[in-house]
Amino acid sequence: MAHEHDHSDACPGCAAPPQVAFARHDHSHCAGDVLARAEALAEAQGARLTPVRRRVLEILLEEHRALGAYDVLQRLAAEGFGNQPPVAYRALDFLVENGLAHRIRRLNAFAACMHPGEDHAPVFLICRECNHVAEAPAAPVRAAVDAVAASLGFTVERSNIEAMGLCPACRGTAS
Amino acid sequence: MAHEHDHSDACPGCAAPPQVAFARHDHSHCAGDVLARAEALAEAQGARLTPVRRRVLEILLEEHRALGAYDVLQRLAAEGFGNQPPVAYRALDFLVENGLAHRIRRLNAFAACMHPGEDHAPVFLICRECNHVAEAPAAPVRAAVDAVAASLGFTVERSNIEAMGLCPACRGTAS
DNA sequence: CTTGACATGTTATTGTATAACATACATAGG
């Protein structure tokens, strides 16, 4: 489980962020679901989801938002894991490398992947007001990138597609 | 002029990068052209292209590649401008803000905009071998991003679209 | 048991970016 408490109760980890996500997903259970899928995926790939790595993934899922490496590190240290930057960076890099998390370059931060296993080329929508990050599937976007790259003879291997703007909640408030 | 020397001669600034860009543009004159357009654009927008700012833009154009803020700073200092980080960051931020340069987050670097004034949503193609960066127009990509954002009620204001991969030259070499 | 591969941990350093404040310079209003 991603949380130490019953998920059907008020969930501090999930409910905490005031900006409760603009994506329409089952927020109260997504963390647990994703973690289960992530475990299966790691197993299938022969990747070892060790305690630190797993805990980092859980932390990202519990927060349900983008966290800086040092934020993660702080939590790890409080739980008895190493308290030096490489501990966090190595675990985060592992997760990114294995498709279990993403790096949000605009924020110098990391977020759990909400669709592990599904071969996806995600677009990240970042609200400039509440800082909430949504991971949206974007096959068409990736296709368009590939097309323009191909026209220049460039071969795309990885891509970061990040958009800043206003989420529905914050756009309403701003009026 | 962007250069102190006659551009029809061998141009150290322009010819230097071994990887001569995979985009098909007139490299020997693009810097001068872009600078001229940038000046006109700044004028039109009421933005003041002061000596430092202009010099930073020239540096980016001369190198014709993505430069870190500290690379730029080093050159500025060598020419008698301030030698502290904010000097470079402020000029670079100004250029980005006014559409005269772009920030390549993946590289923690900045590059002159090759199409100033044209309302463009650029895609950056970054070669992992030679580090060359090409700025490709990408209206279809931006449209796709807008579409997925709209479906979630998100309003896109700015976007970073960066792709890592192999440029034509390096793909040939790698074989 | 020894070896090798890999994960974790630590120390130290490098690289990137901004806060806060001081100074210069223009230009508009009195």
Added chain:
DNA sequence: CCTATGTATGTTATACAATAACATGTCAAG
């Protein structure tokens, strides 16, 4: 002319992000 105001530049200092290099621990193959 002179001062107020806005904006640009410069400096010091610090915060934030990432990696290099090395030491220790763990486990499984040979």
